[in-house]
Amino acid sequence: MKEINIDLAKDKYSIYIERGLIDNISYFIKGINRGKKIALIIDENVDNLYGCKIRTHLIDNGFSVKTISIRGGEGSKSLRILDSIYRKLLDFNITRGDLIIVMGGGVAGDVGGFAAATYLRGMDFIHIPTTLLAQIDSSIGGKVAVNLPEGKNLVGSFYQPKGVFIDPNLLCTLDTREFNNGMAEAIKYACIADKNLFHQLLMLSKEEIDREIEDIIFTCCNIKGKIVMEDEKDRGNRMLLNFGHTIGHVIEKYFNYEKYTHGEAIAIGMYNITLKSEIAGYTKEGITHQIKEVLEKFGLPYRLPDMDRGEILKTLALDKKSKGNNIDIILIKDIGEGIIKNLSRKIFFKEFFPHKTKSGGAI
Numbered sequence: 138m139k140e141i142n143i144d145l146a147k148d149k150y151s152i153y154i155e156r157g158l159i160d161n162i163s164y165f166i167k168g169i170n171r172g173k174k175i176a177l178i179i180d181e182n183v184d185n186l187y188g189c190k191i192r193t194h195l196i197d198n199g200f201s202v203k204t205i206s207i208r209g210g211e212g213s214k215s216l217r218i219l220d221s222i223y224r225k226l227l228d229f230n231i232t233r234g235d236l237i238i239v240m241g242g243g244v245a246g247d248v249g250g251f252a253a254a255t256y257l258r259g260m261d262f263i264h265i266p267t268t269l270l271a272q273i274d275s276s277i278g279g280k281v282a283v284n285l286p287e288g289k290n291l292v293g294s295f296y297q298p299k300g301v302f303i304d305p306n307l308l309c310t311l312d313t314r315e316f317n318n319g320m321a322e323a324i325k326y327a328c329i330a331d332k333n334l335f336h337q338l339l340m341l342s343k344e345e346i347d348r349e350i351e352d353i354i355f356t357c358c359n360i361k362g363k364i365v366m367e368d369e370k371d372r373g374n375r376m377l378l379n380f381g382h383t384i385g386h387v388i389e390k391y392f393n394y395e396k397y398t399h400g401e402a403i404a405i406g407m408y409n410i411t412l413k414s415e416i417a418g419y420t421k422e423g424i425t426h427q428i429k430e431v432l433e434k435f436g437l438p439y440r441l442p443d444m445d446r447g448e449i450l451k452t453l454a455l456d457k458k459s460k461g462n463n464i465d466i467i468l469i470k471d472i473g474e475g476i477i478k479n480l481s482r483k484i485f486f487k488e489f490f491p492h493k494t495k496s497g498g499a500i
């Protein structure tokens with residue numbers, strides 16, 4: 138089993154990675170929490186696939202379990218769903234000594250994690266991430282949040298789990314689009330911090346990727362863990378993790394979180410920010426092409442869709458990375474070398490969202 142220790146100012150926990158890990162989850166839980174009750178906040182599809190197995194295992198190990206099932210998809214990161222989770226926790230009479238398990242993709246992780254962060258002023262919780270995106274990204278680092286109609290993740294907190302339990306076997310039921318959605322984040326890590334990973338992702342066949350997935354997850358978690366340990370509250374280097382995300386968030390919001398997955402939106406973001414940055418001379422020549430190659434390999438889009446500039450500006454004004462009239466943009470100098478650049482929002486808008494081209498919006 139692979140283990141990564143996350144050591145933060147106030148919290149310490151481990152990320153465990155192993156095929157078949159959820160079959161022994163009680164053993165780990167008993168080392169983390171002494172409670173008898175477990176609220177299992179679980180994605181509905183994951184519940185259908187694995188709920189019975191994990192519940193039986195927990196009950197056989199002496200726990201009393203209440204399942205709180207929530208739909209996958211961005212729509213569940215809402216105040217309404219949060220409210221329904223609180224009420225179910227209340228019905229279950231769960232106490233601060235008990236445990237919440239959050240099992241699912243980034244959506245279940247974000248809303249379930251925020252419920253754990255706030256219910257009874259904060260309860261112990263663990264993550265069992267089930268999408269590739271959640272296994273390499275959203276379950277690590279303690280960011281938990283829900284959306285408002287005006288924008289993504291506008292209500293949230295930094296709240297660390299007591300452990301993250303990654304079972305790569307759970308990915309076998311994930312469809313290709315969702316797998317590739319997570320791959321976009323792996324490509325992001327490779328771009329900002331790991332040239333070898335980038336070449337691995339570019340060169341390995343699909344079958345080899347499947348075979349190596351445990352190591353790829355480990356590499357990604359290590360990169361994120363290291364950055365989070367340096368900058369828990371996202372004030373410095375952690376911003377590197379936002380490579381491709383400023384444009385990505387605008388695209389997701391513009392199309393109502395329906396047309397593009399998070400990974401697809403950031404894929405477009407990574408490609409387009411690098412294209413502009415290469416033209417401006419911040420990025421080594423030829424890098425944009427390499428990014429395009431790896432994105433295409435995983436069926437990820439790269440062309441900027443046609444969007445209304447006024448709407449984009451409104452969304453950018455709400456972006457958490459905006460500071461007054463300026464915005465921090467993450468660029469890469471070379472593969473594996475991310476940098477943070479502070480630009481005026483006006484310049485960013487003009488350079489990165491230019492008026493529609495004759496070819497129909499792609500830059």
Ligand SMILES: NC(=O)c1ccc[n+]([C@@H]2O[C@H](COP(=O)([O-])OP(=O)(O)OC[C@H]3O[C@@H](n4cnc5c(N)ncnc54)[C@H](O)[C@@H]3O)[C@@H](O)[C@H]2O)c1
Pocket residue numbers: 180181182183186208209210211214241242243244245247267268269270271274275276277278279280281282307308309310311312315318399
């Ligand atoms: N907190 C963070 O640091 C952070 C980082 C990155 C992304 N996020 C958030 O993560 C969210 C996206 O997460 P996501 O892409 O995992 O989406 P998701 O949680 O909606 O899951 C995608 C789909 O996969 C299904 N699914 C999950 N696990 C499965 C499995 N093992 N087998 C079959 N189907 C399965 C779900 O039911 C859902 O339909 C976004 O809201 C994003 O903002 C958060």
Ligand SMILES: [Zn+2]
Pocket residue numbers: 274322382399403
């Ligand atoms: Zn992301």
